[in-house]
Amino acid sequence: MNVLLVEDDPDVRGLLESHFSRIPHVVLDVVDRGSEALGQSLTSRYDLILLDLHLLDVGGLDILPVLRGSLPRSVIVVITGYSDLVTEEDFEVAEAVVSKPFDLSVVDELVQLTKEMRERRARIRSLGLS
DSSP states (O other): OEEEEEOOOHHHHHHHHHHHHTSTTOEEEEESSHHHHHHHHHHOOOSEEEEESBOSSSBHHHHHHHHHHHOTTSEEEEEESOGGGOOHHHHTTSSEEEESSOOHHHHHHHHHHHHHHHHHHHHHHHHTOO
């Protein structure tokens, strides 16, 4: 499973990198700028994207629709300490908004649910092959 973490806070980034390193079969790419996330979305496919709202160069909500357009099957989750900035329109693009600080069990559940979605999509596609 491929995961993209877009987070500029070194403490949060380090915590999540450490946590993901313990989850089997997860390949984690980490960037701290929105422009890097956009570049990654053009060259790689991700099952799960964790996107911070406040980045060094652009706002996470500014790149959210672009990421969705590039990666329509990715599960995109906004992680933020400013959940009051997220609108109903943003929920049409992102699957969820997780407020910081959050329990790492939320990350585990996101990974599990994303794996299940990926497996179900593969099963649905296989129904069309005879």
